[in-house]
Amino acid sequence: MDEHVKVEADSTCEQERSENGYACLKYEVSTDKLSIQNGKGCTDPSRELVIGEMSERTDLLTYDLGGETPQPGKGMKDETPVGETDIQKIRPLHYSVSETPSFHLLVIFGLQQALLPISAPLSVATVVAEVVCAQKDEDIKAQIISASMLMSGIATILMSTFGIRLPIFQGASSMYLVPLLVMSSSTEWQCSQTSEAMNPSDNTTILMSFTDNSTTVHGRDMILNKISRLSGSLMLVGVFHFLIGALGLVGIIIRYVGPVTIVPAIILVGLHLFKVIVKFCSPSWLVASVTILFNLVFSLFFAKRKTPIPFWSSAKGFHIFWFPLHQMFPILLSILIGWTLSAVLTNSGFYTHDSTSPEYLARSDAKGDIISKASFLDIPYPGKLVGYSFSAAGFLSFFIATIMSVLDSIGDYSACAKAVHAPRIPKFAFNRGIAVEGLSTILSGSMGCCHATTSYGPNIGGIKLTGVASRRVFQVCGIVYILCAVVGKIGALFLTIPLPVLGGTMTVLIGLFIGVVISYLEAIDLRSTRNLAIIGTALLVGMMLPYWVSNNREEINTGLDELDTLIKILLSNPSFVGGFFACVLDNAVPGTIKERGLLEQMNELDVDKGDLLDDKIEYMENHEVYRLPFIPQSFRKSMIVKIFPLFDSS
Numbered sequence: 044m045d046e047h048v049k050v051e052a053d054s055t056c057e058q059e060r061s062e063n064g065y066a067c068l069k070y071e072v073s074t075d076k077l078s079i080q081n082g083k084g085c086t087d088p089s090r091e092l093v094i095g096e097m098s099e100r101t102d103l104l105t106y107d108l109g110g111e112t113p114q115p116g117k118g119m120k121d122e123t124p125v126g127e128t129d130i131q132k133i134r135p136l137h138y139s140v141s142e143t144p145s146f147h148l149l150v151i152f153g154l155q156q157a158l159l160p161i162s163a164p165l166s167v168a169t170v171v172a173e174v175v176c177a178q179k180d181e182d183i184k185a186q187i188i189s190a191s192m193l194m195s196g197i198a199t200i201l202m203s204t205f206g207i208r209l210p211i212f213q214g215a216s217s218m219y220l221v222p223l224l225v226m227s228s229s230t231e232w233q234c235s236q237t238s239e240a241m242n243p244s245d246n247t248t249i250l251m252s253f254t255d256n257s258t259t260v261h262g263r264d265m266i267l268n269k270i271s272r273l274s275g276s277l278m279l280v281g282v283f284h285f286l287i288g289a290l291g292l293v294g295i296i297i298r299y300v301g302p303v304t305i306v307p308a309i310i311l312v313g314l315h316l317f318k319v320i321v322k323f324c325s326p327s328w329l330v331a332s333v334t335i336l337f338n339l340v341f342s343l344f345f346a347k348r349k350t351p352i353p354f355w356s357s358a359k360g361f362h363i364f365w366f367p368l369h370q371m372f373p374i375l376l377s378i379l380i381g382w383t384l385s386a387v388l389t390n391s392g393f394y395t396h397d398s399t400s401p402e403y404l405a406r407s408d409a410k411g412d413i414i415s416k417a418s419f420l421d422i423p424y425p426g427k428l429v430g431y432s433f434s435a436a437g438f439l440s441f442f443i444a445t446i447m448s449v450l451d452s453i454g455d456y457s458a459c460a461k462a463v464h465a466p467r468i469p470k471f472a473f474n475r476g477i478a479v480e481g482l483s484t485i486l487s488g489s490m491g492c493c494h495a496t497t498s499y500g501p502n503i504g505g506i507k508l509t510g511v512a513s514r515r516v517f518q519v520c521g522i523v524y525i526l527c528a529v530v531g532k533i534g535a536l537f538l539t540i541p542l543p544v545l546g547g548t549m550t551v552l553i554g555l556f557i558g559v560v561i562s563y564l565e566a567i568d569l570r571s572t573r574n575l576a577i578i579g580t581a582l583l584v585g586m587m588l589p590y591w592v593s594n595n596r597e598e599i600n601t602g603l604d605e606l607d608t609l610i611k612i613l614l615s616n617p618s619f620v621g622g623f624f625a626c627v628l629d630n631a632v633p634g635t636i637k638e639r640g641l642l643e644q645m646n647e648l649d650v651d652k653g654d655l656l657d658d659k660i661e662y663m664e665n666h667e668v669y670r671l672p673f674i675p676q677s678f679r680k681s682m683i684v685k686i687f688p689l690f691d692s693s
Contacts, residue, residue: 137510139663140210140463144513152511153519160214160499162374162548164191165537167215169545170319171493174223175269176234181413181538183266183428189534190423190490191215196524198483198496203514203521206479207472208669209459210506210517213483216497217556218448221312222440223273223493224319225616228593229436231608235265270491271429276437277488277495284445284495285481288474291688294645296449302563302640303574303629305450307581308622309560314586315617316553323546327385327394327405334381334547341373342551374548381544382407404542417535423528428491435605436612441495443619445484448497449477455498462503463512464663472669475689500559512663567640574638577628585621588614666691 138144144152168188177183198213226232287293324331354364369376386407388394394406403409456476460468484495506512527533567574592599592614599610613619629639636642670691678684679692 134663135464135510136512136663138513138516140208140465140512140514140668141664142513143515144511149513149515149519152509152513152516153523155509156212156502156505156516156520157523158372158375159501159505160195160212162378162545163217163499163552164188164195164215165540166545166549166552167191167217167220167494168492169323169542170220171223173319173322174227174232175266175273175493177266180263180266181410181416183263185413185417185531185534185538186421186423186428187492188537189421189528189531190428190487190492191494192524192534193423193528194483194487194490194492194496196521196526196528197486198480199521199524200518201479201483202476202498203517205475205671207456207459207468207476208514208671209456209463209465210502210512210514211455211459211476212499212502212517212520213480213496214499215492216444216448216495217316217553218312218444218451218497219441219494220319221315221618222437222444222616224315225589226436226440226612228615229608229612230596232269267429268432270493271432272434273437273493274429274488274491275431275433277441277493278431278485279433279438279488280441280445281481281484281486281488281495283442283481284449284484285478287449288477288479288481289687289689291470291474293449293453293473293477294470296446297453297645298641299630300446300450300626301629302567303577304622304626305447306560306563307578307585307625308447308618310557310582311585311617311621313553313557316549320546320549320553323542323549325543325546326401326403327388327541327543330381330385330388330405330541330543331547331550333384334377334544335550337380338373338377338547338551341369341376345369374551377551378540378544378548381547382540385541385544407539407541409541410539413535413538414532417531419531420529421531421534423490425486425489431488436609439609439613440616440619443616443622445495447618447622448480448495452477452480452498455500455503458500459498459503459506462506465668466662466664466666469666469669469691471688471691478689563640566643568638571634571638573632573634577625577632581621581625581628584624585617588620589617 143149165188168191169184171191172178172180172184172187175183177187195212195214199211202211202213203209227234287296349365349370350368352364352366352368353361355361385405389406389408395402397403398409453473456468456473460466480495480497487495502517569575592611596611599607599614601607601610636645674690679690684690684692
């Protein structure tokens with residue numbers, strides 16, 4: 044339904060006693076139009092009213108044009124001329140942040156929000172499995188996926204309850220994929236050739252890997268060693284992530300890292316991720332293309348249309364219910380369509396039965412035995428998968444990704460506050476949200492996820508579409524992900540999705556991610572030669588230097604193997620090279636804050652402006668929505684709050 048609908052004059056309306064100054068106001072509601080007809084009693088029936096969105100009722104109402112509130116009745120008192128006005132009391136949301144729907148609606152809304160980003164943790168976990176050389180070890184892959192989904196659930200509950208306290212979903216972050224992919228291309232992290240062998244203890248098949256000195260080791264030992272090093276590095280990065288929020292350092296970062304740095308860095312992320320996406324799509328470009336096509340059709344071509352759904356009720360009988368189903372679940376629907384196509388082609392004999400052929404991975408039954416082998420309950424917990432060690436290259440790569448993640452989260456927090464009609468976010472709430480993300484990063488490392496969690500924009504769009512902003516809904520969403528993680532059969536089911544379907548999904552998700560980042564350019568002055576030169580040169584250098592390093596690795600020789608590895612990994616990372624180059628130039632070359640696009644970022648964390656309410660916006664919450672209600676007033680006045688600005692002091 045449109046936000047504003049015109050009111051049209053209609054002479055067929057029942058005439059009221061014009062001598063008493065009354066005119067009939069009748070409205071009728073259809074699926075996507077609200078029309079209101081003015082009766083003959085109006086002083087000027089040619090004028091128009093502009094009103095806000097109204098609920099689906101078909102009775103008469105009285106509207107006092109001199110007041111604010113519509114009332115039931117036969118007419119309206121014509122105290123002022125009919126002109127343009129707004130009905131201010133119409134609720135912009137069905138449920139605000141602090142409100143709780145009834146239990147059955149709570150479950151439905153929670154499932155709905157849980158389904159929106161379901162493909163993201165699957166895609167990220169699958170890439171992580173490729174990087175740590177576990178692409179053939181289905182048990183390790185299942186555990187990584189379970190840990191990723193568990194952390195998505197825990198992080199979402201923590202964020203909506205203790206963090207920013209807004210309805211924000213926290214999921215697997217694709218920011219951390221590029222560092223992993225860059226590391227996997229180095230000699231130290233490359234996957235060795237594997238072969239199958241028989242385990243004499245239980246007569247099961249195991250994977251053996253060949254090392255550089257031609258010896259063989261258990262393949263799983265090499266996998267767990269890589270996960271261990273990544274996990275320890277990620278946990279240490281999580282500590283710094285937490286301190287950025289806990290010490291209120293977010294404001295310092297945004298003064299030096301702005302859109303001129305972020306845009307080339309993230310564009311270079313996409314230019315590097317295409318390699319793994321191509322690998323996923325290669326088994327069947329047909330299935331991948333169909334998945335991409337339907338995703339784009341649902342989300343773009345049919346973005347303003349609704350899905351006809353047959354429905355029966357005792358009041359209306361059988362009828363067609365129009366609902367924006369394909370708008371809310373374009374990714375999920377495209378996955379189901381691609382998966383179905385893969386099953387049809389598999390059963391028709393289109394794909395080969397040779398398990399050594401790359402085409403075999405496009406079959407819907409390529410991993411059919413995983414579900415039967417999976418345990419019913421498999422609860423991930425810290426240290427279950429591996430112990431923890433450290434990699435300097437992994438730490439620096441993850442730290443760069445963390446800075447990008449912090450800046451992305453700030454934008455998502457602000458967008459969510461606007462979507463739920465909450466006041467601008469005060470600095471202490473920003474700090475607490477980033478600190479909670481840091482704690483979630485530490486937990487992710489301890490679980491062996493090899494990636495952190497970050498806020499998701501699509502779920503904010505889901506709030507705008509459904510009008511349901513209750514934080515309780517997102518807490519239920521988190522519980523859904525936790526249940527999916529501990530029930531081993533569900534995690535195994537996700538593993539059976541064919542690779543081309545995931546490849547098609549990643550194409551759209553990563554493309555959308557890059558597009559959103561490019562939109563940051565609207566904050567900077569694109570007429571400035573300074574900005575254009577920095578961004579363009581950073582993009583070029585970010586492609587040139589990693590290309591040279593990949594072809595001339597022997598040229599880097601400091602005499603220290605660990606230092607050589609660190610330099611090679613950093614210089615092979617396009618996002619780091621381009622982002623670092625842009626950041627240095629952006630802060631070295633003279634330019635105004637507005638020209639650099641930093642003004643809007645800095646205003647987001649401006650305490651004085653953040654505490655002001657915009658008179659043009661109808662808020663459904665006040666600043667109490669960001670407060671932790673169980674913190675005593677005496678603690679808010681303590682020295683601890685001054686050192687760690689995570690709570691309001693009033």
